[in-house]
Amino acid sequence: MKELIDSSKKIIVFSGAGISTNSGIPDFRGEGGLYERVQDKYDLPYGEAIFDLNYFDSNPHPFFDLSREIVFHNAQPTLCHKWLARLEEEGRIAKIITQNIDRLHRKAGSQAVLECHGGYDKGRCRSCGMEYDFENYEKDIQHGRVPHCRCGGVVKPNVVFFGESLPEEFFHVWENPPRGDLLLVLGTSLNVRPAADLALKFTGLMPSILVNLEVTDHDNRFTHVIHEDLDSFVKSLGN
Numbered sequence: 001m002k003e004l005i006d007s008s009k010k011i012i013v014f015s016g017a018g019i020s021t022n023s024g025i026p027d028f029r030g031e032g033g034l035y036e037r038v039q040d041k042y043d044l045p046y047g048e049a050i051f052d053l054n055y056f057d058s059n060p061h062p063f064f065d066l067s068r069e070i071v072f073h074n075a076q077p078t079l080c081h082k083w084l085a086r087l088e089e090e091g092r093i094a095k096i097i098t099q100n101i102d103r104l105h106r107k108a109g110s111q112a113v114l115e116c117h118g119g120y121d122k123g124r125c126r127s128c129g130m131e132y133d134f135e136n137y138e139k140d141i142q143h144g145r146v147p148h149c150r151c152g153g154v155v156k157p158n159v160v161f162f163g164e165s166l167p168e169e170f171f172h173v174w175e176n177p178p179r180g181d182l183l184l185v186l187g188t189s190l191n192v193r194p195a196a197d198l199a200l201k202f203t204g205l206m207p208s209i210l211v212n213l214e215v216t217d218h219d220n221r222f223t224h225v226i227h228e229d230l231d232s233f234v235k236s237l238g239n
């Protein structure tokens with residue numbers, strides 16, 4: 001395993017919420033994950049409603065309360081985020097495709113990052129479509145207020161909700177996969193499409209390693225599978 005990683009020059013990374021749990025940000029479906037917590041905390045019809053457009057339009061408060069936790073939690077990159085940033089400095093990362101909206105890859109210094117479930121950089125009014133930069137509405141989120149547009153509509157950050165289209169760049173990478181000699185899939189249940197489909201597409205093109213605490217439905221697609229904590233895995237490589 002270590003030799004395979006050490007000999008790889010153009011690594012494609014696909015990461016999920018599991019890479020950030022050691023920074024204090026819970027994952028979604030793992031033990032005590034977010035969906036269990038938010039359902040009770042906000043009395044949601046079901047956990048995923050917090051990323052459902054119809055629910056958001058009826059009650060945006062749970063999403064913005066969760067956003068305050070994610071964005072202003074002041075979480076720090078994990079050992080694994082930092083290791084990937086170092087590999088990129090060595091010119092050995094082709095692309096990091098993350099499902100996460102916590103920006104911890106960027107905070108660790110990674111630049112070749114595709115946030116395939118969007119994020120908070122920009123937002124758009126649900127009524128008139130006016131676009132806002134994060135700095136225009138970050139104070140609202142920080143102080144637990146729902147951000148509003150000048151027209152009175154609610155500004156929704158460009159986090160991809162269920163049923164919404166993923167960013168253009170995702171489909172560009174789908175059509176033009178970066179050249180890579182190893183696929184690293186880190187901390188994801190591979191439950192959510194089409195993001196997971198992209199990772200699985202790459203398993204057919206190159207050797208692949210899945211590191212995830214729990215078994216996934218797609219373990220058999222990978223050359224190597226390790227069910228271990230990601231930071232322990234990174235340490236076991238001598239980092």
Ligand code: APR
Nearest residue numbers: 016017018021027028029030099187188189213214229230
């Ligand atoms: N080390 C290794 N694996 C971990 C760790 C850790 N420290 N912590 C959690 N995990 C594993 C869990 O066992 C779980 O299988 O990470 C996986 C995270 O899976 P999910 O919670 O389903 O998160 P993810 O796969 O990123 O979800 C994808 O679903 O709800 C949507 O938009 C949301 O981007 C999210 C998408």
